[in-house]
Amino acid sequence: MTPTLPGRWQIRVFLLTTLGLIISLPVSLVVGNVVPLFVLLYVLLFGLAWDVIYQFITSYRWDRDWPTSFQVAAGIIEGALVWGLILTKKLPGIPAAPPFIVFLVQYGVIWLSIFVLTQGPLRVFWLKWRYQGGQWFVSRGIQAGEPTHQQQPSPALQIAGRYNHRQPSPPQVVRPSNPDPRQGLAGLQAVQPYVCACGFVFDSSVGKFCSRCGRPKLQP
Amino acid sequence: MQAPPQTLYVRLTWSDVVTGEGRELIAPLPVSFGRTDENTVVLNSNKVSRRHALLKAQDGQVILEDLQSKNGTYVNQDRITQVSLPSGAGFQIGPFHFIATVEPAPLRQASAQSSPPAQPLDRATAFSQSFLGRLKDIPPGESTLLFNPVIGNLTPLAPKSPVEEALPLGGLHRTIIPMREVYSSQLPVMETTYLAVGGGIGSFTWADHLRIYGVPANQITALGLEPLPIGRYQRLCRNSQIPGYERLRSNSDSCPDNIWGWPSYGLREIWNALRQGKVAEAARVAMQVFGEPVITDTYTPRSGDVFRAVEREVRRIGWDRIFRYGRALAVRKTDDGRYVVAYTLTNERGQSLQQFAVARYVHLAMGYPGIRILDDIQEYRERTRDVQHAVNAYEEHDHVYAHLLKHGGVVMVRGRGIVASRVIQRLYEVRQQNKDVVIMHLHRSPVPVGHQDGRARRTVINHVELQPFNWPKACWTGSMRLRLERADDQERDQLLNDWGGTTTADRRDWQRIAKQGLQEGWYQIYFGEVRRLERTVREQLLTQISTGKPNQPEIALTTDFIIDCTGLTASLENNSFLKDMVDCYHVGLNPKGLLKVSNDFEVMGMGNGPGRVYASGVMTLGGPHAAVDSFLGLQFAALRSVEDLLAQHAPGINPLTPIRSFSQWLRWARGVQP
Numbered sequence: 001m002t003p004t005l006p007g008r009w010q011i012r013v014f015l016l017t018t019l020g021l022i023i024s025l026p027v028s029l030v031v032g033n034v035v036p037l038f039v040l041l042y043v044l045l046f047g048l049a050w051d052v053i054y055q056f057i058t059s060y061r062w063d064r065d066w067p068t069s070f071q072v073a074a075g076i077i078e079g080a081l082v083w084g085l086i087l088t089k090k091l092p093g094i095p096a097a098p099p100f101i102v103f104l105v106q107y108g109v110i111w112l113s114i115f116v117l118t119q120g121p122l123r124v125f126w127l128k129w130r131y132q133g134g135q136w137f138v139s140r141g142i143q144a145g146e147p148t149h150q151q152q153p154s155p156a157l158q159i160a161g162r163y164n165h166r167q168p169s170p171p172q173v174v175r176p177s178n179p180d181p182r183q184g185l186a187g188l189q190a191v192q193p194y195v196c197a198c199g200f201v202f203d204s205s206v207g208k209f210c211s212r213c214g215r216p217k218l219q220p
Numbered sequence: 221m222q223a224p225p226q227t228l229y230v231r232l233t234w235s236d237v238v239t240g241e242g243r244e245l246i247a248p249l250p251v252s253f254g255r256t257d258e259n260t261v262v263l264n265s266n267k268v269s270r271r272h273a274l275l276k277a278q279d280g281q282v283i284l285e286d287l288q289s290k291n292g293t294y295v296n297q298d299r300i301t302q303v304s305l306p307s308g309a310g311f312q313i314g315p316f317h318f319i320a321t322v323e324p325a326p327l328r329q330a331s332a333q334s335s336p337p338a339q340p341l342d343r344a345t346a347f348s349q350s351f352l353g354r355l356k357d358i359p360p361g362e363s364t365l366l367f368n369p370v371i372g373n374l375t376p377l378a379p380k381s382p383v384e385e386a387l388p389l390g391g392l393h394r395t396i397i398p399m400r401e402v403y404s405s406q407l408p409v410m411e412t413t414y415l416a417v418g419g420g421i422g423s424f425t426w427a428d429h430l431r432i433y434g435v436p437a438n439q440i441t442a443l444g445l446e447p448l449p450i451g452r453y454q455r456l457c458r459n460s461q462i463p464g465y466e467r468l469r470s471n472s473d474s475c476p477d478n479i480w481g482w483p484s485y486g487l488r489e490i491w492n493a494l495r496q497g498k499v500a501e502a503a504r505v506a507m508q509v510f511g512e513p514v515i516t517d518t519y520t521p522r523s524g525d526v527f528r529a530v531e532r533e534v535r536r537i538g539w540d541r542i543f544r545y546g547r548a549l550a551v552r553k554t555d556d557g558r559y560v561v562a563y564t565l566t567n568e569r570g571q572s573l574q575q576f577a578v579a580r581y582v583h584l585a586m587g588y589p590g591i592r593i594l595d596d597i598q599e600y601r602e603r604t605r606d607v608q609h610a611v612n613a614y615e616e617h618d619h620v621y622a623h624l625l626k627h628g629g630v631v632m633v634r635g636r637g638i639v640a641s642r643v644i645q646r647l648y649e650v651r652q653q654n655k656d657v658v659i660m661h662l663h664r665s666p667v668p669v670g671h672q673d674g675r676a677r678r679t680v681i682n683h684v685e686l687q688p689f690n691w692p693k694a695c696w697t698g699s700m701r702l703r704l705e706r707a708d709d710q711e712r713d714q715l716l717n718d719w720g721g722t723t724t725a726d727r728r729d730w731q732r733i734a735k736q737g738l739q740e741g742w743y744q745i746y747f748g749e750v751r752r753l754e755r756t757v758r759e760q761l762l763t764q765i766s767t768g769k770p771n772q773p774e775i776a777l778t779t780d781f782i783i784d785c786t787g788l789t790a791s792l793e794n795n796s797f798l799k800d801m802v803d804c805y806h807v808g809l810n811p812k813g814l815l816k817v818s819n820d821f822e823v824m825g826m827g828n829g830p831g832r833v834y835a836s837g838v839m840t841l842g843g844p845h846a847a848v849d850s851f852l853g854l855q856f857a858a859l860r861s862v863e864d865l866l867a868q869h870a871p872g873i874n875p876l877t878p879i880r881s882f883s884q885w886l887r888w889a890r891g892v893q894p
Contacts, residue, residue, distance in 0.1 A: 001698075003698065059676065061676060130697050
């Protein structure tokens with residue numbers, strides 16, 4: 001899975017607020033204060049900014065990918081920054097640095113579980129997730145940009161290549177089908193033309209749908 | 221200054237960056253190149269300036285002038301401002317490589333036309349204009365070997381055009397076929413809900429998704445020529461020297477046997493190595509998966525492992541109940557909102573029997589219609605009937621390696637893609653046992669700079685561009701996939717031109733082989749356009765090449781064999797079924813001349829009331845997805861079309877909620893049918 005920026009953000013927010021919280025709460029109970037919860041909050045907040053930097057780095061890579069080794073390096077750098085800021089004692093909510101081992105276990109376990117989950121198991125639950133660059137939610141606007149399903153693209157303009165030599169066929173009136181050859185020409189009947197909303201004219205006795213645009217035929 | 225006595229004409233040849241189809245233009249000078257429509261040759265790429273370069277006549281010579289373009293014009297290795305271009309010389313503009321040859325003035329005015337007067341054109345018309353009159357595609361079929369429509373194998377001197385077979389019901393001339401005609405035709409009619417035409421990996425992944433989404437096997441039918449969906453792919457792999465123990469160019473989590481892509485092939489390989497007690501091997505694979513592509517080469521799965529895994533999934537989803545032998549001839553809409561596909565099958569007496577398959581939802585994944593073979597090699601083979609010495613890498617050609625092992629010899633490799641790299645590796649393996657093997661690698665033109673996109677540039681080593689897979693990785697699941705999906709036709713064409721092109725994998729062993737060979741002299745790289753291929757009296761092949769260099773305009777290389785590694789052909793013209801559909805329904809084509817599909821891979825213009833036609837695979841190249849012919853690309857197309865069917869409440873398809881998805885995955889893991 002090659003993440004997009006919204007994908008990175010969604011993974012971070014979703015996994016830290018669920019899995020991250022599940023891991024941080026027991027740690028918080030063990031040490032008896034809320035510092036681990038604040039650590040989690042800062043990892044989340046700084047991470048949102050880190051993700052912008054990561055995505056910028058990928059733009060220098062031809063494949064626009066994010067190798068596993070980069071993911072590991074990013075985890076170490078992110079952790080080091082948060083720990084460094086904790087040591088300054090200037091982070092609101094963290095008046096004194098917790099023992100390093102507590103931070104290491106909390107951060108390490110959270111990071112490792114996210115790493116493992118994003119490497120694959122998440123896809124088992126959300127099939128589309130990986131194709132969307134790690135996004136669960138894709139804005140509707142993108143999908144709304146699609147052309148109408150059955151609209152026939154106008155052949156004259158949109159066709160390129162060798163087919164652009166061909167003239168679009170004029171609207172045609174289809175003769176009623178004549179499965180029995182013995183009837184011969186005498187079997188031909190007058191045709192009731194049907195004009196579809198798309199402008200296509202065809203024999204009203206044939207089919208329930210317009211053969212050009214696929215609209216259902218309206219009963220007179 | 222005196223006016224030239226006669227207008228100089230040039231013949232420009234180049235290939236489509238994405239499909240590889242040849243293009244040719246014969247035009248009087250001057251010829252201008254650029255991104256905008258007023259140019260003679262309109263090049264749709266971000267790396268081409270609006271007015272980029274000019275080819276003009278001066279004192280009887282052809283002069284190539286760079287019009288102060290941003291990214292430059294290259295001749296051989298050098299960025300030029302203005303040079304005299306010898307006939308047959310190549311030059312590069314953005315991602316496009318041209319060869320220019322001076323031509324005598326054409327007799328017919330039709331093939332050449334002076335620049336039309338400037339007139340306001342809308343973009344789409346202007347785009348079409350660039351392909352009208354002034355440009356011509358090299359006719360397909362000239363340089364392709366098609367898969368035999370009856371048995372699916374390649375035949376070395378196959379007829380050039382696809383086999384035309386009379387269609388039932390008096391030719392299926394109408395666009396809407398009344399069902400009563402189908403029933404009264406006296407031909408067998410098979411009715412189903414979901415019909416997959418092709419029967420290869422594309423059809424299989426679609427059926428796999430349908431099955432996992434809840435459709436029973438008896439509602440799905442796949443028409444094809446091989447009982448195993450990976451049959452043709454497997455054969456092409458074997459022919460191009462990828463036996464079971466060699467690795468494919470595919471990602472660890474592109475698993476055609478598993479729609480979730482987990483566990484990946486890398487994990488499975490680690491697990492299997494551990495189970496066999498091979499800890500060092502497991503650690504090596506783990507390190508490779510972890511370090512790719514920065515610290516180590518990119519991990520790729522063994523072909524044999526992939527094939528075995530697919531065979532397991534084939535059995536699991538009940539493919540034997542889904543697959544029907546048959547060659548699809550044509551598709552038509554019916555008057556009850558369905559589709560009828562006419563197909564034939566050949567009985568044991570060689571008679572071809574026509575039948576009908578009727579379905580509400582049709583999926584088209586027919587793959588590459590054939591392999592591309594270089595014009596001069598095709599011409600040589602037809603002239604001499606010698607298909608032993610000049611071969612295509614996708615044909616069976618083990619005799620070449622067997623001969624070289626015994627007697628040594630000189631082999632010419634043509635083409636610069638992944639197949640060429642693998643063939644050179646294979647020749648190197650032969651050379652380990654017989655030192656008398658010499659490889660001559662012939663390229664049409666050098667590659668001075670790799671493709672560029674934004675801040676990134678593709679690496680070039682030994683005039684071959686390097687990339688782990690056949691498209692940049694983010695084209696599958698990352699930002700590039702989204703960018704392409706959101707773009708319109710013209711932007712897609714431009715992005716694909718900028719991202720596409722022939723590449724090979726960045727494998728250290730291959731680079732070591734090339735470096736060693738170049739140093740020791742048994743691997744040589746040549747550049748030039750082949751003029752003619754001849755057979756010498758000593759049963760060798762003589763390739764006459766024009767180099768485009770003034771000091772040595774022509775060279776001739778004598779070799780024992782030629783291996784053509786140019787690749788597969790992606791021309792819609794070579795697929796008679798799709799061509800018939802396009803002609804009958806005036807189905808729109810994308811700028812690459814292939815099927816125009818929606819972002820859900822629905823074939824535009826083929827809707828029939830509730831009925832839908834979807835497509836996947838190479839015939840949708842140029843649309844919303846770049847890597848359409850890859851395992852993961854086929855799975856993506858299948859997922860999108862099945863999700864679209866779900867939105868239309870197609871029968872049997874249920875939402876794959878996280879819980880259902882997990883329970884289906886458990887079924888996969890246990891090998892239980894969906």
